[in-house]
Amino acid sequence: MLTDLQKEIIDLKDEKNAIILAHNYQPKEIQEVADFLGDSLELCIKASEIDDKDLVVFCGVDFMAETAFILNPDKKILIPDKDAECPMAHMLSSYEVKEAKEKHPDAAVVLYVNSLAEAKAEADILCTSANALKVVESLKEDKILFGPDNNLGKFVARQTDKEIILIPEGGHCYVHKMFHKGDIAFAKEKYPNAQIIVHPECDIEVQDFADAVLSTGGMISYVKESSDNEFIIGTEVDLITRLKREIPEKKSYPLLDEAICKTMKLHSLEKVKNSLVNEEYPISVPEDIAKKSLKAVQRMIDVSK
Ligand code: 13P
Ligand code: SF4
Missing domain, CATH: 3.40.50.10800 (NadA-like)
Structure with a gap:
């Protein structure tokens, strides 16, 4: 049964013509009020299909909400807690991507969606854990710069004949x-x-x-x-x-009870309600970066459908 606060959130959602998108790592009480629950790819595809909504409350981490903004620059994309960052996404700067491109001019750049918008702007295409191999195989280049998750890169490398160059060294998820x-x-x-x-x-x-x-x-x-x-x-x-x-x-x-992503857990029902009432906290990406990264996001969606 839903609590009074959950019912209030559902009413507010209707009033504001809002949608709540939530990642699979959100706790039960948020899963129960979400309109759509999914992994990064499913959320990305869903975010590309919400023309009828005015407001999006994104219960996930920063890169997910940023990607929703890149796909919907004219909509208000809100994140209930603005400190909900994915540490892995912050392990790779756009500068490091540019440097790697200069070193390997014949390589295509595949970035995990868990990356900063500035880094995404330097990518040829994005990938998620659901489609990384398919994305890599869709490219004509035989050499791939892949980051920031080294393990996902190695997972792909052992299934493809292409050369996978990992950037940055040691990129990982602490969970x-x-x-x-x-x-x-x-x-x-x-x-x-x-x-x-x-x-x-x-x-x-x-x-x-x-x-x-x-x-x-x-x-x-x-x-x-x-x-x-x-x-x-x-x-x-x-x-x-x-x-x-x-x-x-x-x-x-x-497999381990301690495997908790702390920043995913920063959101709460109270904060979701605050997002809907006060339209906090808006996510935005500078226009030039959003435009450049949209190409890599869209290319991934096209390959995945
Ligand atoms: P998924 O896309 O598989 O949900 O993974 C996202 C993520 O952040 C894993 O830690
Ligand atoms: Fe980032 Fe790891 Fe949390 Fe996923 S589980 S959001 S990769 S820190």
Whole structure:
């Protein structure tokens, strides 16, 4: 049952002709008021299809809301807590991308959507964890500059003949770095019948011990479609919240209870209400950067559809 605050948010949404987009890592109370829940690619595609809405409240991290703005520069895109940043996105500057391009002029630049708008403006195309291999394979170049997540880059590199050059050295997600192969051995002992599913931001040796390596949206489809009943999930803990809400008949366990993305958790129902009432906090990207990065965002959407 919804709380009074949740009902208020739903009424405000109608009043303001707003939509709440939320990432799969949002907590239960936010998942319950969201109009659309998804992984980065699903959210990006959804953000490209919201012409009928005046306001977007984005419950996710900065790069996701920025991408929604790039796709909708005339709309108000709001983020409930303005400190909700993805540390990985801040690991690669546009300067570093330009420098890498000068060093490898024959390479195409594929940037993970978890990157700053200024860096996206230097990319040929973006990718997410759901489509990285497909994006790389869609390019004519045999040499690819790939960043900022080194693990996603390595995940792609082992499935393609193209040369993948990782930028920057050491780009990573601190949440997915928490998992070690020992955690998998421990979880397998505890739940011997469970399948292990991990995110491609995990270290390669963790990926090697998994039954499947998937984006968060891919994990949801996998659990839905599998004939198995138990799953160990190697990503942020609130993905389990969505799995339990949507597929309650199957059991899923976190690979680590501590795998929490702190900035994803900065949003709250009170802050979502504040966003709707006071139209805070607006996301914006300078016009020239937004225009340049739109090409890379749109190209990714076109390749993915
Ligand atoms: P997904 O696109 O798979 O949801 O991943 C986003 C993310 O930030 C993972 O940490
Ligand atoms: Fe960024 Fe990692 Fe949080 Fe995803 S889980 S938003 S990559 S810090």
